[in-house]
Amino acid sequence: MAVYRVLRSLDRGSRIIEPGQIIQIDWLSPENVGRLETVGAVAQVHGPPLVELPGWQLRSERLAGAGITTAVEFLEADSAEVEGRIEAQPGMVDKWKQDVQKWLLPPPPGKRRG
Amino acid sequence: MAQTTTQANACDIEILLDNGSGTPTSISGSSNRVGFTLNRDVGELRTFQTEWPVRTSCGKSLEVTLGIIYTTASDEGKDIIFDWYFGGNAGTSRTLTLYVPTKNVGSDKLTGEFALGPVSFDGDVSEPGPMAVECTLMSDGAITRSTAAT
Numbered sequence: 001m002a003v004y005r006v007l008r009s010l011d012r013g014s015r016i017i018e019p020g021q022i023i024q025i026d027w028l029s030p031e032n033v034g035r036l037e038t039v040g041a042v043a044q045v046h047g048p049p050l051v052e053l054p055g056w057q058l059r060s061e062r063l064a065g066a067g068i069t070t071a072v073e074f075l076e077a078d079s080a081e082v083e084g085r086i087e088a089q090p091g092m093v094d095k096w097k098q099d100v101q102k103w104l105l106p107p108p109p110g111k112r113r114g
Numbered sequence: 115m116a117q118t119t120t121q122a123n124a125c126d127i128e129i130l131l132d133n134g135s136g137t138p139t140s141i142s143g144s145s146n147r148v149g150f151t152l153n154r155d156v157g158e159l160r161t162f163q164t165e166w167p168v169r170t171s172c173g174k175s176l177e178v179t180l181g182i183i184y185t186t187a188s189d190e191g192k193d194i195i196f197d198w199y200f201g202g203n204a205g206t207s208r209t210l211t212l213y214v215p216t217k218n219v220g221s222d223k224l225t226g227e228f229a230l231g232p233v234s235f236d237g238d239v240s241e242p243g244p245m246a247v248e249c250t251l252m253s254d255g256a257i258t259r260s261t262a263a264t
Binding site for chain 1: 120218219220223258259260261262263264
């Protein structure tokens with residue numbers, strides 16, 4: 001499942017998803033996701049290779065062994081399955097995913113990342 | 115630039131207004147016109163020896179006009195508006211939500227609290243069509259715009 005950056009506030013009925021967040025839109029059909037893209041509410045994220053992320057050299061090598069080389073491939077992958085394939089502790093991959101998501105988020109106004 | 119293919123008409127606009135119990139109630143089936151004005155409070159400044167004024171701006175507000183059919187059923191547009199006006203709580207704002215152009219995914223959703231403004235009605239014996247009620251709602255606090263994603 002593709003990863004998207006929210007460009008406009010999304011109304012899910014029970015909550016609002018604010019612009020800037022990185023999400024997977026698993027509650028809509030591909031057709032409706034396409035509508036959100038058409039109106040400019042979301043845009044598909046084309047993340048960098050994991051090895052390009054600062055501090056991710058070793059982790060990217062481990063994940064490459066499981067066939068995962070890009071940030072988007074990693075975010076899309078099933079966490080438990082990845083943990084099994086690279087023999088990581090339970091919950092570790094979800095923590096790594098949070099780290100990747102931070103790198104994909106736009107920096108706060110006036111701040112530089114680095 | 116290529117001609118647009120994403121034009122939309124007003125046929126499937128959805129309007130939800132709280133009834134007296136605070137329940138969002140669709141009045142799309144008993145109304146046929148809605149419009150809104152996005153207001154900005156803009157002031158100006160011009161000093162001596164200057165021809166061109168400069169502008170300062172601050173406030174925002176939104177004014178909605180609803181065209182409602184005069185119907186006799188309860189919990190339809192006219193009934194909700196009349197209850198609001200005559201029910202002793204006309205000064206209490208209610209939630210209004212507009213989905214434009216439809217309620218489907220990707221549509222604009224405008225929602226917020228609105229105060230009841232003027233309500234007008236004009237019965238004309240020479241008019242064979244249904245009677246209409248027009249009312250104006252004025253934003254009370256911030257109005258949010260989001261994209262429908264459900």
